[in-house]
Amino acid sequence: MSDHELRKAAHDLDVTVWVGKGGIDPVVDEASDQLKERDLIKVKFLRAARAGTSVEALTEELAERTNATVIETRGNTGVLHR
Template sequence: MTTKTDPAMQDLKPTVWIGKQGCTDAAVEEIVAQLKKRKTIKIKWLQNTDVDPETVAAAARAVLVEVRGRTMVLTEAAKKGKK
């Protein structure tokens, strides 16, 4: 995770919401689809939902950029062999 806040990340609107069922397989599939479209996405989750951002990032094969409260920012992982 980065410690420096990028102003562009603050302007991102959440594109995925994790509800009371938690991070389901369907939510992970949606995260992967959103990452293919946008490269960087913001995810929010409900206050009464227990979500581990690092687990979500690993399940989506993404890089966890930042976590603030109940919001995380993920970016697409770099592909091997790509320069």
Template sequence: MSTRKQRIHNLDVTVWVGKRGTSAVTEELNDQLAEQEFVKIKFHRAARADGDAEELATELAEQTNATVVQTRGHTAVLER
């Protein structure tokens, strides 16, 4: 059985945030969080004009009633 840390590390990115910002992915993220424990998100350069990955991940977590598990570079993992 893999540990929580290993499961998070092995996740594929399934949500990409681009120039349309976090509001463009909120519904998709909500759907994915309803179906799986963790969701990995990548923030493209255009999205980061509105803030760094940590700020954007926190914003998405608030919008989807989720928790930021990890941010690393331009990616974040959320759970609900």
């Protein structure tokens, strides 16, 4: 699938991983498990998780820790692909 097709598919996805004040650490395993079950997941970064960090940087870090690829970030949401 091309990046364009992946972004299009991600548009209709529901958020399945929420990152809160605990940051990325508590959700790495859950995100990894979800990526094994489906190709795309949508991650929402709550304000408390962002503490001086951009959504783009957090999405990149989560992707790196789950061996995934960032498809897009928009607002407070990131989309990962395995």
